[in-house]
Amino acid sequence: MIRIHVFDQTQRRWTEVPNGPFPIASADLLEARRLYAAEWAVCPDLSGVKVSPQTTARALLRQVCPTLSDFDAGMIGFAVSNDRIRIEEE
DSSP: OOEEEEEEEEEEEEEOOTOBSSSOOOOHHHHHHHHHHHHHHHOOOOGGGGHHHHHHHHHHHHHHHOOOHHHHOOOOOHHHOOEEEEEEEE
């Protein structure tokens, strides 16, 4: 279980993502982020991950952690594609 915090630039502080903690290990989230970065690096412009980043993020999360619900995958998906997050293990 993890809690996810995102940096809110307008308020200049870390804000916890609602509805947490989320049922995924930080190692699994980091693996999904690694896979996402690798896919981004090889994807040509205007296709794949660059056109639908959240769809790709959710698909990678289901690959890494198949027990995630659709809701949790949707909530965690942005943390896969966003580099301004902080993770807290529960």
